[in-house]
Amino acid sequence: MSPVKPKTNPDHLTPETAESPAGIYVHVPFCQTKCPYCSFVSYPGMDSKLKNNYIQTLHRQALKLAKHPWSEAREFNSLFVGGGNPPSVATEKMATCIAACLDAFNFTAGANNVPEVTLEANPNTVNPAMLQRFREAGVNRLSIGMQAFSDSMLNNIGRKHTVQDGVRAFELARAAGFTNINLDLMYGLPGQNVAVWKNSLQQAVALAPEHLSVYELTVEQGTPFAELAGKGELNLPHEDATLAMFEQAQESLTAAGFGQYEISNYARKGFACIHNINYWENGSYIGLGAGAVSCFSGVRIKSTESPEQFVHLLDKNRIPYTAAEFLPLQARFREAVIMGLRMTAGVSVSRLEKQFGVTPQKYYGAALGKLQQQELLHEVENRLRLTPKGLLLANRVMAQLV
Ligand code: SF4
Structure with a gap:
């Protein structure tokens, strides 16, 4: 595209030496059901034997990668356990795996004197004992997949939880001691208008989370929503209405004291997500698990998307990667x-x-x-x-x- 090629300057930083602490992403690809808009690597209805094997394999992969010279030479400042829905696996095994990751890698204290450790959770899958156990394991940030504060909107996008489930999950998280909670919200939903969206924003603000991720629904190829859209049967808002929803989020959330620090993310002062900032700042991260991507020092590696294959390959002491590219x-x-x-x-x-x-x-x-x-x-x-x-x-x- 450009006649001017970038070049490393030996007198200054290189892309590598400029690196700040890296992040670790752990992928748990299991869900109760598959949402009709979802294109993530996630599988509904997997049996508990596979899930247990998967988490044990993740644990082993973490310990192994922590001993890699690249990891040993680096500091890490965030661990993000996402999915899928991480609470859908056995709590004790997941918590032990998280604690082992925190122990094995060289984590640095962040602004709050501890590394940021996030767990994603769907609202109807958490309970007090589970949240307590994750806190003990080192999780200090909970990201709740709320998506909407309207049962009819949740129904329109095929979510299996209600608004009440979301409010309860939030209250349980506070009761368990979480002082850093994110709510995921989506706009541009079938049947949604600006007034319905504004109401969701108001209800989210009323719960007083520290962080809000506000994403527009995108219709991804190969999903049931794409098929419906192709047939003209997905009642999506007009582009102008979707832009108005984006502006409404800016207006409602900044008025409530949140800072928009990224196109889709808002936080109270001191609560911007360290893990995601590393990603947007093009920092390095290691991805553990099926479907996870690692990117470090100009190399991008993708793991097999199959949890069975992931377990099988690591059992055979083989690497679980299916693609690697060196980025020019x-x-x-x-x-x-x-x-x-x-x-x-x-x-x-x-x-x-x-x-x-x-x-x-x-x-x-x-x-x-x-x-x-x-x-x-x-x-x-x-x-x-x-x-x-x-x-x-x-x-x-x-x-x-x-
Ligand atoms: S809960 Fe999340 S990861 Fe699971 S199917 Fe729904 S959108 Fe996908």
Whole structure:
């Protein structure tokens, strides 16, 4: 795309030496049922024998990777256990695996003097003893897949929990001592309008979580929703209404004291998600489990998506990876720009130059100038950022920079 190639500068940082502490993602690909919009690696109805084997295998994989020279040379500051629905496996085994990860890798204390340890959970799958056990294992952040505060919306997207389940999960988490709770919310749902969405936002705010992730529903190929959409049977809101919902989230959540620190993420001061920031800042992370992706020092590795195969391969002392690519410097540069622009603080131009030997201005040339003229991007205090208008049209801006 660009006549100007990024290059490493031996006198300054390299993409590797500029790395901050890495993250660890643990994937638990089991769910009660498959939501009709979901394209994640997740499987409903798996038997408990496979689930137990899977968690034991995850545990072994963590211990093995912790001894790898790359891991031993690094510090980690976040562990994120996602899915799927991690509470759908045996609590004791999962908690033991989490504690073992925290022990085996070189974790550093974050801003709150402990590494950030997040567990995702669907509302109708938690109970007090489970939450207590996860707290003891070191989990200090709970991310609840609430999605909507309207039973009819939850029904429209095939969720198996109610609003009441979500409120109860939140209250149980507080009672268990969680002081950092995220609620996932979705907008652009079939049958949703701005008023219904605004009501969901108000109810979410009333619970007073520390963090809210607010994602637009995307219709992914190969899902039942894609089939319905193809037949014209998915009653999705018009694009203008969806944009209005995005703006409504900004308005309601900033008025309630949340800061929008990423296109889809809002937090109270001091509660931005360390794990996700590492991802958007193009930092390194190790993915454990079936379907997990690792990305470190310019290498991206994908694990087999099959939990059975994952268990089988590790039982045979073989690696569970199905694909690996070494990302050329140009691709790493573009990713660093695009991911960094998702953050409202933008991406540091001087840091990019130190890492890659080129600035966005030099690399993208006129294409970047045009986006700036259109007031979609601007540079403020050496950081390239999306403008408010650019945030609204982020997909369009990113498409010019890939
Ligand atoms: S609960 Fe989450 S991971 Fe599981 S099927 Fe639904 S959207 Fe997918």
